[in-house]
Amino acid sequence: MSTFLPLVEKSSEELVEPLLRIGPVVVPYQPHSSDPLPSRTYLLIDPNTPISSEEILSELDAGVEKVIVSPKLAKELLNHVPAQRLALLLDASNFSAVSDTVRNAVTGVILKMPTADIDFITSVARFFASCTVYVLSAAHTPPTTASIRQLRTVGASFVIPSSQLTIGPSSGSQINISDAFTAPITSDRKDGLFPTVVCDETGHSLGLVYSSVNSIKESIVTGKGVYQSRKHGLWRKGETSGATQDVVSIRLDCDSDSLEFKVVQHGAGFCHLERQSCFGAVGGITALENTLLSRLESSPEGSYTSRLFNDPGLLRSKIMEEADELCQAASPEDIAFEAADLFYFALTKCVAAGVSFADIERSLDHKAKKVVRRPGNAKPQWSASVAASSSKPPLSSEPPSANDEIISMRTFDLAAIEAEERLQLLRRPVLKSDEMMAKVRPIVEDVRIRGDAALLELTAKFDKVTLDATVIFPPFSPSSMELDDEVRVAIDKAYHNIHKFHNAQADRSTLVVETTPGVVCSRFARPVARVGLYIPGGTAILPSTALMLGIPAQVAGCKEVVFATPPRPDGSISPEVMYVAHLVGATAIVKAGGAQAIAALAYGTETVPKVDKLFGPGNQWVTAAKMLVQNDTDALVSIDMPAGPSEVLVIADHTANPAFVAADLLSQAEHGVDSQVVLLAVDLPAERLEAIEQEVDKQAKALPRVDIVRQSIAKSIIVKTTTVDEAIEFSNDYAPEHLILHLENASDRVAHIDNAGSVFVGPFTPESCGDYASGTNHTLPTNGYARQFSGVNTQSFQKHITSQEITAAGLKELGPVVATLADCEGLAAHANAVRIRLREMQ
Numbered sequence: 148m149s150t151f152l153p154l155v156e157k158s159s160e161e162l163v164e165p166l167l168r169i170g171p172v173v174v175p176y177q178p179h180s181s182d183p184l185p186s187r188t189y190l191l192i193d194p195n196t197p198i199s200s201e202e203i204l205s206e207l208d209a210g211v212e213k214v215i216v217s218p219k220l221a222k223e224l225l226n227h228v229p230a231q232r233l234a235l236l237l238d239a240s241n242f243s244a245v246s247d248t249v250r251n252a253v254t255g256v257i258l259k260m261p262t263a264d265i266d267f268i269t270s271v272a273r274f275f276a277s278c279t280v281y282v283l284s285a286a287h288t289p290p291t292t293a294s295i296r297q298l299r300t301v302g303a304s305f306v307i308p309s310s311q312l313t314i315g316p317s318s319g320s321q322i323n324i325s326d327a328f329t330a331p332i333t334s335d336r337k338d339g340l341f342p343t344v345v346c347d348e349t350g351h352s353l354g355l356v357y358s359s360v361n362s363i364k365e366s367i368v369t370g371k372g373v374y375q376s377r378k379h380g381l382w383r384k385g386e387t388s389g390a391t392q393d394v395v396s397i398r399l400d401c402d403s404d405s406l407e408f409k410v411v412q413h414g415a416g417f418c419h420l421e422r423q424s425c426f427g428a429v430g431g432i433t434a435l436e437n438t439l440l441s442r443l444e445s446s447p448e449g450s451y452t453s454r455l456f457n458d459p460g461l462l463r464s465k466i467m468e469e470a471d472e473l474c475q476a477a478s479p480e481d482i483a484f485e486a487a488d489l490f491y492f493a494l495t496k497c498v499a500a501g502v503s504f505a506d507i508e509r510s511l512d513h514k515a516k517k518v519v520r521r522p523g524n525a526k527p528q529w530s531a532s533v534a535a536s537s538s539k540p541p542l543s544s545e546p547p548s549a550n551d552e553i554i555s556m557r558t559f560d561l562a563a564i565e566a567e568e569r570l571q572l573l574r575r576p577v578l579k580s581d582e583m584m585a586k587v588r589p590i591v592e593d594v595r596i597r598g599d600a601a602l603l604e605l606t607a608k609f610d611k612v613t614l615d616a617t618v619i620f621p622p623f624s625p626s627s628m629e630l631d632d633e634v635r636v637a638i639d640k641a642y643h644n645i646h647k648f649h650n651a652q653a654d655r656s657t658l659v660v661e662t663t664p665g666v667v668c669s670r671f672a673r674p675v676a677r678v679g680l681y682i683p684g685g686t687a688i689l690p691s692t693a694l695m696l697g698i699p700a701q702v703a704g705c706k707e708v709v710f711a712t713p714p715r716p717d718g719s720i721s722p723e724v725m726y727v728a729h730l731v732g733a734t735a736i737v738k739a740g741g742a743q744a745i746a747a748l749a750y751g752t753e754t755v756p757k758v759d760k761l762f763g764p765g766n767q768w769v770t771a772a773k774m775l776v777q778n779d780t781d782a783l784v785s786i787d788m789p790a791g792p793s794e795v796l797v798i799a800d801h802t803a804n805p806a807f808v809a810a811d812l813l814s815q816a817e818h819g820v821d822s823q824v825v826l827l828a829v830d831l832p833a834e835r836l837e838a839i840e841q842e843v844d845k846q847a848k849a850l851p852r853v854d855i856v857r858q859s860i861a862k863s864i865i866v867k868t869t870t871v872d873e874a875i876e877f878s879n880d881y882a883p884e885h886l887i888l889h890l891e892n893a894s895d896r897v898a899h900i901d902n903a904g905s906v907f908v909g910p911f912t913p914e915s916c917g918d919y920a921s922g923t924n925h926t927l928p929t930n931g932y933a934r935q936f937s938g939v940n941t942q943s944f945q946k947h948i949t950s951q952e953i954t955a956a957g958l959k960e961l962g963p964v965v966a967t968l969a970d971c972e973g974l975a976a977h978a979n980a981v982r983i984r985l986r987e988m989q
């Protein structure tokens with residue numbers, strides 16, 4: 148509650164600024180006036196002034212804090228204006244005629260009365276129990292500080308016309324505004340000073356100081372931070388250091404014995420140690436704003452923020468990207484994470500434009516004052532794109548979305564683009580590996596430290612399944628593997644083909660080479676003893692991945708084969724995966740998914756067996772966890788490869804069937820929203836390319852996972868090339884996980900492929916065959932890693948040991964060479980191990 152409310156008349160403009168530092172001001176409504184109203188205004192509407200409800204609402208929308216109106220007008224407004232924005236103007240004589248409805252719809256009453264009669268005011272205050280009562284007396288002299296104090300004891304304040312206020316000394320006809328403001332202050336200190344909290348515009352505390360009536364008076368009038376030093380008298384902040392302050396507001400606390408100064412701090416900061424705050428570093432948005440401001444002032448070489456300041460296009464894209472990610476985030480942790488990213492980029496834009504966080508807060512406060520509600524619908528371009536990118540990936544049982552927007556890829560012409568743009572096209576949609584690592588680390592740590600208890604809790608949290616135990620061991624019950632005959636036969640056939648191809652890959656023979664007479668070197672393979680196989684199960688259950696990982700493990704002879712896969716909502720594992728586990732001889736199945744499953748396999752828990760090598764694809768959580776644990780030497784675990792979202796690159800020439808091409812592209816686009824598919828169109832006439840695009844749109848819309856496809860196709864590209872060689876060169880640079888050749892004489896082109904996970908040759912080789920049943924493995928390097936990694940194969944489950952045996956004659960021949968090289972490296976013990984034998988033989 149304000150100590151008093153000033154009623155500002157036209158002639159008193161010089162008082163407005165000091166008055167606004169200590170509270171709102173009452174301004175009489177002037178019809179047709181175009182003068183801007185002060186920022187904190189209570190608009191007093193005389194009952195005789197004509198004004199409509201709509202005009203009042205627009206004044207409130209424009210930022211007026213409260214309107215003070217007659218009971219009649221209040222009745223018209225009460226359904227449109229919140230009570231805290233509405234006050235009544237009443238004659239003392241008729242206050243009790245106010246209806247209950249009106250009384251409950253306001254929070255303030257301005258009581259006009261001849262003189263301030265305290266008993267009468269007390270009964271009015273009781274009648275309007277939930278309102279602040281202000282007294283506008285008809286007296287020609289101002290209230291005294293004593294009467295201001297007295298009125299406060301019954302919870303009321305004076306409205307004082309500005310003609311009775313002054314910034315000069317108080318007199319019989321005028322009261323100094325500081326005297327009026329400080330009238331109710333009491334000090335419980337011996338020195339009579341008032342503890343004063345100083346904070347910045349956003350409310351962060353800068354320090355604690357003391358004020359006196361004199362220092363307050365000077366601050367109110369000058370608008371500068373002035374306090375009372377307990378040793379040195381009046382303390383004009385910054386007078387010597389230059390760290391001055393502009394006062395934004397001064398408030399009394401609830402029991403009028405301390406103050407809050409809100410200031411704009413200049414210079415090195417408030418603290419004498421040249422820090423912003425005496426209480427140490429600030430965090431959060433204020434810290435971010437400070438960092439951004441200092442980057443703007445002097446950008447360190449290579450600073451990402453300065454790159455953003457200098458590249459509005461990049462900043463714009465990042466804001467859009469982060470906004471989209473925030474919309475997609477679902478868990479409270481993800482939402483906080485993505486919102487923080489968005490705030491960072493948004494504040495970067497503001498700081499670059501000279502907009503402070505306090506400006507943003509002012510704008511928020513201003514918007515909060517709007518009383519006329521708008522429908523709040525999104526602009527057409529946004530409502531359309533939001534519909535196109537529904538954040539929830541549908542399960543396969545969900546009906547296709549009814550959205551009619553065309554599902555299309557972006558098209559580029561290799562002949563028309565610069566080298567830099569070609570490089571961009573070779574990149575995958577951005578995967579934020581650093582951010583994922585930060586999110587995954589606590590999950591992995593939790594499982595490492597707390598084992599099964601953490602695993603069960605995380606499964607309940609992320610997979611919404613409460614389990615008693617996580618691991619199941621063979622023999623698996625027949626009921627857990629019950630399948631349709633058709634599915635069983637299909638799995639058996641796929642098992643046969645994959646087994647046949649992977650069996651042929653096994654390295655079973657020993658390589659023996661005599662490098663020098665009497666020096667025989669050999670190499671032989673051994674299985675990795677304990678392997679962990681991750682079978683994804685988030686948006687689709689993938690028994691095919693169980694086959695692709697389980698079969699080579701079985702062929703290689705791994706002793707422990709531990710499956711991990713997310714449980715279904717009822718806590719069980721799909722019968723298809725159970726059946727494959729049985730076929731490949733899995734030794735345990737961990738019912739867990741995501742990063743927590745990877746951590747359990749890497750470190751082991753009370754019930755989950757620890758493994759030596761991890762295999763399998765998965766979403767970002769799985770991939771990040773695999774990367775994390777392989778870098779922890781304590782885990783002593785390796786991984787198959789850095790895997791990522793599925794992808795395909797199709798090279799198509801005039802012989803390609805548009806429907807086949809589209810179907811192949813969509814077969815990978817349906818995997819997940821991060822998947823990317825690429826079409827290289829070799830010298831295709833426009834109508835041929837259009838036919839492919841139409842097929843993509845038509846076939847996509849008929850898919851149950853169309854909402855996923857919309858998002859992955861939006862990240863996908865068509866690149867027009869002139870020749871097949873150009874297309875193959877682009878493909879080798881892109882290094883796709885899957886490469887499909889819809890080309891004339893396709894098999895002749897395979898010799899030119901240098902980088903790809905797996906190649907599918909000719910019109911009748913859909914990639915799906917490799918995914919399920921032809922025999923090749925579908926766990927393949929993505930994200931360009933086909934440049935240096937092979938897909939999973941039998942030898943991924945084997946490691947090689949070398950051995951050698953040297954005869955005495957062989958050592959006589961080789962020994963001097965070894966001793967010379969050891970001497971050369973200064974490793975005498977190495978040389979000695981040879982010479983000691985050579986001497987023995989002499």
Ligand SMILES: NC(=O)c1ccc[n+]([C@@H]2O[C@H](COP(=O)([O-])OP(=O)(O)OC[C@H]3O[C@@H](n4cnc5c(N)ncnc54)[C@H](O)[C@@H]3O)[C@@H](O)[C@H]2O)c1
Nearest residue numbers: 609683684685686713740741764765766793818819926927
């Ligand atoms: N490259 C290949 O060989 C290949 C093969 C098959 C599948 N894939 C890819 O595997 C991926 C499968 O992903 P998926 O999501 O369907 O299944 P998934 O099993 O990989 O992930 C599901 C798990 O992720 C965890 N998770 C999900 N959201 C989380 C969150 N917000 N916080 C913490 N944990 C969370 C949950 O524990 C859940 O069990 C797809 O990207 C697909 O393209 C790749």
Ligand SMILES: N[C@H](CO)Cc1c[nH]c[nH+]1
Nearest residue numbers: 689691692793794918925
């Ligand atoms: N295409 C995926 C490999 O990127 C594997 C898969 C599983 N099921 C269907 N396809």
